[in-house]
Amino acid sequence: MASHIMLSYQWDDQALVKRVYDRLVEDGLPVWLDIEGGVKGNINDAMAAGVEGAAVICPFMTPAYQASRSCKRELSYADSREAAIVPVMVARNWEASEWLGLVTAGLLWLDFRNAETNDEHFESCLQSLEAEIMYNAGHLLAVAEVPRDVADEPGPYEKPSLKRKPGRRFLHAQSMLYIRESVGEQTWDPDSGIRSKVELCEEPGERGSWEEHKGNGCKYFRNVATNGYLGTSGSSP
Numbered sequence: 001m002a003s004h005i006m007l008s009y010q011w012d013d014q015a016l017v018k019r020v021y022d023r024l025v026e027d028g029l030p031v032w033l034d035i036e037g038g039v040k041g042n043i044n045d046a047m048a049a050g051v052e053g054a055a056v057i058c059p060f061m062t063p064a065y066q067a068s069r070s071c072k073r074e075l076s077y078a079d080s081r082e083a084a085i086v087p088v089m090v091a092r093n094w095e096a097s098e099w100l101g102l103v104t105a106g107l108l109w110l111d112f113r114n115a116e117t118n119d120e121h122f123e124s125c126l127q128s129l130e131a132e133i134m135y136n137a138g139h140l141l142a143v144a145e146v147p148r149d150v151a152d153e154p155g156p157y158e159k160p161s162l163k164r165k166p167g168r169r170f171l172h173a174q175s176m177l178y179i180r181e182s183v184g185e186q187t188w189d190p191d192s193g194i195r196s197k198v199e200l201c202e203e204p205g206e207r208g209s210w211e212e213h214k215g216n217g218c219k220y221f222r223n224v225a226t227n228g229y230l231g232t233s234g235s236s237p
Contacts, residue, residue, distance in 0.1 A: 028144035055140035084136035180208035
């Protein structure tokens with residue numbers, strides 16, 4: 001039974017991945033990492049067991065990761081088993097292609113590109129990673145209680161509430177405002193023939209959460225509060 005988070009990486013990024021591992025474990029999440037007791041006995045058997053027990057796998061994407069045969073086997077096997085994939089982007093000025101681009105196509109990736117050198121950015125990235133993990137597989141993970149002396153420790157990092165979120169929230173890239181379903185009169189776009197059903201707001205509110213659903217060769221998002229579909233003019237995808 002799927003029960004843990006698997007961190008998949010190429011050896012050059014071990015320091016960053018180990019730091020992520022330590023923080024996820026500190027926050028009570030069950031994590032599998034090869035250098036933390038994940039590999040015992042035959043390496044291929046151990047890696048297969050790591051994938052088979054994964055509710056979610058996080059590939060730390062770089063050109064070296066894409067070029068690695070071992071990483072390709074890990075992630076392709078996880079994809080074939082329909083494990084949730086939460087990609088983490090580490091390389092600057094690069095995008096995944098070939099087999100890695102295919103496996104991660106359409107997935108939202110977490111931006112860890114400056115996380116190694118900027119502690120504040122690392123903390124922000126970590127919170128986003130935990131939220132994305134819980135969104136995709138929180139119902140499959142046994143999250144441990146965080147000891148009070150750790151949870152109450154002062155500092156810039158506020159411990160997140162590790163509960164499965166009721167939906168995904170989106171920020172508009174240019175305005176950095178939340179996208180939520182609008183109310184009242186709808187405006188008509190003569191070019192596309194589609195009614196505008198969203199608005200940009202500083203707070204997401206109850207109409208700012210969207211559930212992901214899979215369609216025929218695509219994904220679409222339904223509003224948690226209204227059941228309306230993102231980018232459509234009606235109540236169906």
